[in-house]
Structure formats: C-alpha cells, structure tokens
Amino acid sequence: MSDVIDVADPADPRLDDFRDLNSIDRRPDLPTGKGLVIAEGVLVVQRMLASRFVPRAMMGTDRRLTELRDDLSSAAAPYYRVTADVMAEVVGFHLNRGVLAAASRPGELTVAEVIDNARTVAVLEGVNDHENLGSIFRNAAGLGVDAVVFGTGCADPLYRRAVRVSMGHALLVPYAWAQSWPADLDLLRDRGFRLLAMTPAATSRTLADAMHDVADDPVAFLVGAEGAGLTERTMRAADVRVRIPMSRGTDSLNVATAAALAFYERVRFVE
Amino acid sequence: MSDVIDVADPADPRLDDFRDLNSIDRRPDLPTGKGLVIAEGVLVVQRMLASRFVPRAMMGTDRRLTELRDDLSSAAAPYYRVTADVMAEVVGFHLNRGVLAAASRPGELTVAEVIDNARTVAVLEGVNDHENLGSIFRNAAGLGVDAVVFGTGCADPLYRRAVRVSMGHALLVPYAWAQSWPADLDLLRDRGFRLLAMTPAATSRTLADAMHDVADDPVAFLVGAEGAGLTERTMRAADVRVRIPMSRGTDSLNVATAAALAFYERVRFVE
Structure with missing residues (x-):
C-alpha cells in the first residue's frame, strides 16, 4: 500500500516530479526534460498502475485518494496528499483532474x-x-x-x-x-x-x-x-x-x- | 470576380472583420462577438464559397489569391491582399494558413x-x-x-x-x-x-x-x-x-x- 504523506508546502522537493508540468514529460535529452511519464486523473492513474509503467510518486487531493484506495493496495510509490491550491502552484496551472502519477521510462520493447x-x-x-x-x-x-x-x-x-x-x-x-x-x-x-x-x-x-x-x-x-x-x-x-x-x-x-x-x-x- | 484590393495598413477599417480573430466569431449576443463565420485556409475558403455562407470579405496573401483564383471567379466579396506580417497584426497572432474569409450568419434552417x-x-x-x-x-x-x-x-x-x-x-x-x-x-x-x-x-x-x-x-x-x-x-x-x-x-x-x-x-x- 502506498504511504500517504501530507505535504503543505508547494516548494517541498518531494513534489519535484510534478513541478512545472509543461516541461517534465519532455525527453531527458531536452534541456528542461526529465522524460517522466505522467498520468493525469483517476482513470489514467488506474491504467498506469495496471501497466508496465510503475509510478515512483503520486500527488493528489484527498478526494482522489479515496477514489483510488483499492488501486493503491499493491502500489509502492508514495501518495503526496495536497490541496487543490498546492497542486496548482506545483504544476504551474489549475489542473482539475486532481491526481497525478509519475513513472520513469522503462526500457523500450522490441x-x-x-x-x-x-x-x-x-x-x-x-x-x-x-x-x-x-x-x-x-x-x-x-x-x-x-x-x-x-x-x-x-x-x-x-x-x-x-x-x-x-x-x-x-x-x-x-x-x-x-x-x-x-x-x-x-x-x-x-x-x-x-x-x-x-x-x-x-x-x-x-x-x-x-x-x-x-x-x-x-x-x-x-x-x-x-x-x-x-x-x-x-x-x-x-x-x-x-x-x-x-x-x-x-x-x-x-x-x-x-x-x-x-x-x-x-x-x-x-x- | 472578387475585387482584389491591396491593403498595407493593418489599422485599415476594411480589415475589421478579421481583427482580433479570437473574438470575432463569437455569437453576436456576446460583448466582443460579431457572430461572423470564419473560414481559414484555401480548402475551407473554397468550401465556404461553395456553401450557403456567402463571404462578405476575404483577406489573404498574394500566394493564396493565386491558389484561389478559379474559385473567386463568381465571388462578389472583395479580396484584401496583404502581407503575412499585416495579416498577423490584424488577427493578433501568426496564422500560417494565409487566407481568411468572413461571412455573416444566414438564417437557420429548420x-x-x-x-x-x-x-x-x-x-x-x-x-x-x-x-x-x-x-x-x-x-x-x-x-x-x-x-x-x-x-x-x-x-x-x-x-x-x-x-x-x-x-x-x-x-x-x-x-x-x-x-x-x-x-x-x-x-x-x-x-x-x-x-x-x-x-x-x-x-x-x-x-x-x-x-x-x-x-x-x-x-x-x-x-x-x-x-x-x-x-x-x-x-x-x-x-x-x-x-x-x-x-x-x-x-x-x-x-x-x-x-x-x-x-x-x-x-x-x-x-
């Protein structure tokens, strides 16, 4: 089960995977890109949890945590529980889907x-x-x-x-x-x-x-x-x-x- | 055949149908909206010319005029020929389709x-x-x-x-x-x-x-x-x-x- 960790400070470095969302999914070879794979919203996060893309962190509201509770039972990544305001400040814009998951890129299939x-x-x-x-x-x-x-x-x-x-x-x-x-x-x-x-x-x-x-x-x-x-x-x-x-x-x-x-x-x- | 009229001044009121393109197609009942129907690009302008939406003005580059020449043979609206720079200044952003047509809204069909x-x-x-x-x-x-x-x-x-x-x-x-x-x-x-x-x-x-x-x-x-x-x-x-x-x-x-x-x-x- 994911650890649920409350974070109140938008500057907290544990939220860095979600900071400035418009650049972090860029390829790692690009200057601002980490190459992370990002899932947005309950349905897509559920699908990521069922995929070969293993989340390394999640950030979302308490409401979305409730909706995802069953899916998180076998997840290892922490769930950073934040308010909608903190979330908006971290990602750089208002994101009404209320939850994000970030995964590193695994090796490509052939x-x-x-x-x-x-x-x-x-x-x-x-x-x-x-x-x-x-x-x-x-x-x-x-x-x-x-x-x-x-x-x-x-x-x-x-x-x-x-x-x-x-x-x-x-x-x-x-x-x-x-x-x-x-x-x-x-x-x-x-x-x-x-x-x-x-x-x-x-x-x-x-x-x-x-x-x-x-x-x-x-x-x-x-x-x-x-x-x-x-x-x-x-x-x-x-x-x-x-x-x-x-x-x-x-x-x-x-x-x-x-x-x-x-x-x-x-x-x-x-x- | 459309009259071709060269316009060099982006402030020319004859280009008003295309000014601030992000608001002019809004419904006439909205504060900034004229409710015009706008066609962008050669293909869509051609389809407008073949439709019940009769253009009242066109604005575009010389290149697009050449491409549209045959379609304009039976059109009555003027073609305001402008440079790409004038066009960008009028519409408020760079528009790479190079031609626009504006039509008033005809009565709705039943x-x-x-x-x-x-x-x-x-x-x-x-x-x-x-x-x-x-x-x-x-x-x-x-x-x-x-x-x-x-x-x-x-x-x-x-x-x-x-x-x-x-x-x-x-x-x-x-x-x-x-x-x-x-x-x-x-x-x-x-x-x-x-x-x-x-x-x-x-x-x-x-x-x-x-x-x-x-x-x-x-x-x-x-x-x-x-x-x-x-x-x-x-x-x-x-x-x-x-x-x-x-x-x-x-x-x-x-x-x-x-x-x-x-x-x-x-x-x-x-x-």
Missing part, C-alpha cells in the same frame, strides 16, 4: 516482442501529432488491436498529451519503435502478417473486401500522417493498398478515425 | 428542411466540444450522412475551431437546431426514420445487427456527449439502442469516432 502472438497490429509512419497518436491508442485498445509499431517520424506516445488523449491506453497497448525502416516490416511479414497500406487512392481495394481476403491471417495496418499519408517507399513494401469508401467531394478522414474504421472492420473476422 | 429527402441523419445531444463537433461534421461528409440535427446542449458548429476541424464541412452538411427537445424527434419518426440511440450498454444491439435490421429505412443516429452519453429521456425516445462491440477493459470511444463507425456501417446499406 518489435519482435510486441508482435509475438499478435493477430492485429497498427504500424504508424509520420504520425507526429500527439492527439492523433493518443486517439489511435484509444481506438486500438477499444477495437482489438494487439500492438503498435512505429516507423519513422512519429511523435512520442508517452508525451503527457498523448497519454491523456489515449485515456491511458498508450501505457497498456504494447508498442515498439522499428530499428530499421521500412526494412523492419519484414519482421511482420516473416511471421505471416499481411501488410495493408491505408490510402485514399481510388484504385485500391475497399476496406471490407480487403478484410475479407485476409480474414485468416495476422494483419498489420500501415497508416501514414494526416495529409501526406504513407511514403511511396512504405506503400511499395505493403501487400495490399486499402481505402475507406468516401462520399464524393470529400478527400480523407482524420488519421485516427481512418484507423478506427480499419480496426472495426477487422474485428468482424477475429472474434 | 429540422423539417434538413431531413427532407435525407436517408441518414446524425442527431446530437450535449456535444459541447467544438473539436468533437467539427470532427463529426467531417465524418458525416466523408461517410454519407445527409444532415445533422442538434438537440440541447450542443456547441455552435459555426465557431471557428469547429469549422476548421470539420475541414469546412460544417458549412456544407445541412444542420438544424431542434425547437423542442426531445419532442422534435417525432419529426423524424413521422417521416419514417428509425431512431437509433448509440450507447455503450452491453444489453443493446450491436451496430452491425442493428444496421442490418433497418437497411431499407431512413436512419437517425442519436449520439450523446463524451462521458455522459445520451440522457435517459432521449434514450427512451429512440427505437433501438445500439452499441459498438468493444474490447474487454475499455469503456468507450471518442464521440466523433463512435459516430464515424456508425456512419461507416450504415454506408454498406445505402449505396
């Missing part, structure tokens, strides 16, 4: 590890927007995706905004960074994955038809950045090009929405 | 008008987030939804952020505000619409099954706010309760994403 036993994987290239990234993790968790693989140009899924938008699922859905791109797609292909490149191109197969074709195989959905889409090189490395049928006069959907539709269509075949 | 001839309608209750609202319009446009109806508690779809996130589709997909809620659902029912309430409740029908049942009928998807969902009263007014099958351990999807999945499933049956 692509081989996260795709092992996976049936459906999302592979992202150039998805550099934290909100889209967070949404993709939320959609992945809700719609049966087993793992996420990052090619080049993707944003950090552990950035605070991404974790928050993902509702904590960025901490739970296993992900790994490709070491060589797009060559690492061969790791997927060697394990029998069919590589489906998402594109608005009218000449590609519809999502429903493509899913039907690969119903018995493990599937990797390759998804590119909003606007730019997948690079031509990555597109060529895929087995099939897949599109979502769109109404006339429209161009494309948001990248996280397009991914959600792909995941949803896939779920029909892997119950 | 529910009866927008559902006439519609086969698929989205009905929103309590969707008070501009980004979600914009995303719903983008998804509606891309995935074959004919109109949007607003119940109580929804945000203004003409707010600048909503228009931007919608990629301009908030100006093109017809919408109307219910005059009496949820009583106005009867307008839909009287025209043969089946009313499907979206909910995470495990006892409801799956989206795919529900869509199959109503394939031949006009359909209205009732969607509630993120978190709270539809009110119980609105839920009772629906014909069917519908859920998206979710993975274990997850609770719900973002409201715009859930709507996109519903629209996508519907498209199968209304080609």
